Amino acid sequence: MGTTQLESVPEPKYWHLKTVLSEALDSEFTVGEILPNERDLAARFGVARATLRQALEQLELEGRLNRRRGVGTTVAPPRMGVAVGTGQQVWPGTGDDTWQAVDCTLAAPPAAVATALETPRDHAVHIVRRSRVSHGQPVAAELLYVPRTSVPDLPALDTPSGAASEAARARAVLRELQRLELQGQDRAVELGSARAADARELDRLPGAPVLVLTTRFFAEGRTAALSVATYRADTCRLTFGASGGVEIHHGPAQQAS
Amino acid sequence: MGTTQLESVPEPKYWHLKTVLSEALDSEFTVGEILPNERDLAARFGVARATLRQALEQLELEGRLNRRRGVGTTVAPPRMGVAVGTGQQVWPGTGDDTWQAVDCTLAAPPAAVATALETPRDHAVHIVRRSRVSHGQPVAAELLYVPRTSVPDLPALDTPSGAASEAARARAVLRELQRLELQGQDRAVELGSARAADARELDRLPGAPVLVLTTRFFAEGRTAALSVATYRADTCRLTFGASGGVEIHHGPAQQAS
DNA sequence: GAGTGGTCTAGACCACCGC
DNA sequence: CGGTGGTCTAGACCACTCT
Numbered sequence: 292m293g294t295t296q297l298e299s300v301p302e303p304k305y306w307h308l309k310t311v312l313s314e315a316l317d318s319e320f321t322v323g324e325i326l327p328n329e330r331d332l333a334a335r336f337g338v339a340r341a342t343l344r345q346a347l348e349q350l351e352l353e354g355r356l357n358r359r360r361g362v363g364t365t366v367a368p369p370r371m372g373v374a375v376g377t378g379q380q381v382w383p384g385t386g387d388d389t390w391q392a393v394d395c396t397l398a399a400p401p402a403a404v405a406t407a408l409e410t411p412r413d414h415a416v417h418i419v420r421r422s423r424v425s426h427g428q429p430v431a432a433e434l435l436y437v438p439r440t441s442v443p444d445l446p447a448l449d450t451p452s453g454a455a456s457e458a459a460r461a462r463a464v465l466r467e468l469q470r471l472e473l474q475g476q477d478r479a480v481e482l483g484s485a486r487a488a489d490a491r492e493l494d495r496l497p498g499a500p501v502l503v504l505t506t507r508f509f510a511e512g513r514t515a516a517l518s519v520a521t522y523r524a525d526t527c528r529l530t531f532g533a534s535g536g537v538e539i540h541h542g543p544a545q546q547a548s
Numbered sequence: 549m550g551t552t553q554l555e556s557v558p559e560p561k562y563w564h565l566k567t568v569l570s571e572a573l574d575s576e577f578t579v580g581e582i583l584p585n586e587r588d589l590a591a592r593f594g595v596a597r598a599t600l601r602q603a604l605e606q607l608e609l610e611g612r613l614n615r616r617r618g619v620g621t622t623v624a625p626p627r628m629g630v631a632v633g634t635g636q637q638v639w640p641g642t643g644d645d646t647w648q649a650v651d652c653t654l655a656a657p658p659a660a661v662a663t664a665l666e667t668p669r670d671h672a673v674h675i676v677r678r679s680r681v682s683h684g685q686p687v688a689a690e691l692l693y694v695p696r697t698s699v700p701d702l703p704a705l706d707t708p709s710g711a712a713s714e715a716a717r718a719r720a721v722l723r724e725l726q727r728l729e730l731q732g733q734d735r736a737v738e739l740g741s742a743r744a745a746d747a748r749e750l751d752r753l754p755g756a757p758v759l760v761l762t763t764r765f766f767a768e769g770r771t772a773a774l775s776v777a778t779y780r781a782d783t784c785r786l787t788f789g790a791s792g793g794v795e796i797h798h799g800p801a802q803q804a805s
Numbered sequence: 806g807a808g809t810g811g812t813c814t815a816g817a818c819c820a821c822c823g824c
Numbered sequence: 825c826g827g828t829g830g831t832c833t834a835g836a837c838c839a840c841t842c843t
Contacts, residue, residue: 303831306754328809339833344810349741349755360810361841370738376788480737481627481785482757484606487559496811497563498606500739500757528738531633531788560812585828596814601829617829618822753830 304338305345311336312346316355316366326356326364352500354525370528373423373430375504375520380476382508383421383435383518384465390433393420394457395464400436407507407517410438417442419461422492423520430527432492433520435465441515442467471510479505480529489521500524561595562602568593569603573612573623583613583621609757611782627785630680630687632761632777637733639765640678640692640775641722647690650677651714652721657693664764664774667695674699676718679749680777687784689749690777692722698772699724728767735763737786746778757781 326332333343347364350356358364374389384390399405399413410416416438423431439445445467483503490497506518522529583589590600604621607613615621631646641647656662656670667673673695680688696702702724740760747754758778765773779786 302754305831309755330809339835341834342832345831347810352739352757353741354739358810359841360839361808363809372736478788479629479785480759480788482609482611482739482759482781484610497559498566500609502737502739524739528736531735531737562812587828596816598815599813602812604829615829616822617820618827620822620828 305342308346309349320366322366322368324366372530373527375529382469390421390423392458392461395419395461404436417464431520431522432489436517475509493523562599565603566606577623579623579625581623629787630784632786639726647678647680649715649718652676652718661693674721688777688779689746693774732766737761750780
């Protein structure tokens with residue numbers, strides 16, 4: 292057969308739409324520009340709104356678009372590189388001002404965390420909440436689980452329960468942690484979806500895709516703390532700088548086919 | 549008002565559904581078990597199929613479910629930890645047998661890659677394709693871009709164009725690369741969606757969520773190679789072991805609220 | 806109040822898999 | 825062939841933001 296293979300497996304409409312829109316974004320739109328609304332776009336391309344939305348969702352997942360209810364859809368700037376670990380290993384809260392302590396509670400962690408910490412189930416640990424802002428935008432929310440045995444000399448604050456003192460309590464736990472000798476750490480990155488609490492803090496809807504960075508801190512021969520940091524997957528690229536420190540700023544995640 | 553806040557912001561049906569299903573998966577199902585089909589499930593919960601699918605999609609995104617067209621929906625095993633970098637920096641293809649060279653072509657890279665490599669646009673580079681299998685399952689597809697200046701002494705194979713020799717060509721490029729002194733590297737992880745080619749190799753549909761790990765290799769004072777590795781986001785957790793080497797195997801990405 | 810994106814419905818047809 | 829998940833439609837209503 293000399294005929295050119297003509298779509299024996301026709302690609303889905305939303306996939307084709309996504310490609311067309313992606314190219315239009317590259318050539319005809321500038322960062323921050325607002326797109327026509329979904330009903331108009333759907334009509335213009337002759338598809339149902341649900342189909343158009345499937346294409347927009349993919350583009351948002353790839354960090355090309357921002358969509359906000361009640362506002363509209365805008366062209367997103369390139370993902371920002373967020374440094375997570377410079378190769379050397381340090382306790383959280385050491386020297387950098389990228390994270391901001393929010394508060395600290397004492398409660399039983401989720402089962403998976405208790406397992407990683409090797410603490411008994413229903414055994415309360417310190418839970419330090421921190422948030423990270425970059426370029427004026429919230430990019431990550433962290434829960435740092437610290438067993439009480441890791442900070443034995445934590446001063447018993449008189450808990451005036453003021454909002455300001457909550458942050459002070461969190462900083463006190465971090466300070467105590469830093470007195471331990473850090474023997475090592477390991478990390479893992481995986482895809483997750485934002486819980487309601489994280490979503491609120493990250494200015495996203497619940498279920499939004501996030502990159503979950505889990506860090507285990509080892510000291511005194513055991514897991515002395517565990518950090519679960521939730522990064523916005525749409526706007527962030529997690530960078531593990533381990534070399535001279537050249538900055539990277541390349542294109543979107545999906546390559547041209 | 550003494551009344552307890554009763555859902556002033558009612559949670560969406562699909563979100564509630566996801567929670568219910570998630571708990572059912574924990575308590576009433578075992579790994580590999582197949583769920584009832586979508587039409588039955590939707591009827592059982594009294595929702596439209598589209599709404600049920602929205603919940604299933606989230607659970608699949610979190611690695612809790614496997615769905616395959618023509619087969620059904622099954623309970624997924626916990627995500628596998630995939631080691632990416634042990635802290636020390638090495639050239640790709642050094643010592644480990646986790647990656648398998650597929651082939652090697654000579655072509656102009658995407659614009660973003662050309663920028664990172666600091667090569668002129670439309671300047672052909674070696675493109676080595678490799679694939680990674682773990683636990684009998686394909687987990688990643690890699691494109692390694694190597695400027696010709698990085699492997700000047702590459703023997704000119706007589707290109708018999710056999711399938712087997714394609715892999716040989718790829719291995720030859722890797723061997724040549726390893727003769728350079730590696731001065732450093734940096735990495736970045738971000739969320740992407742699988743291109744058609746990657747999707748085929750990873751046994752997923754196009755657009756499936758993937759974790760894109762970009763690594764720049766520095767030698768001779770410049771970027772000597774650039775690797776773009778595409779990992780299945782549903783089944784993989786990328787681990788950056790940097791400590792004693794204890795294995796991690798904790799729970800799913802989303803924490804209990 | 807007007808306009809946006811987010812949710813939801815009740816259908817339909819298609820592509821794929823295993824029998 | 826029958827059953828599965830994947831795509832698509834044409835509507836409806838809701839929650840949110842801005843003016």
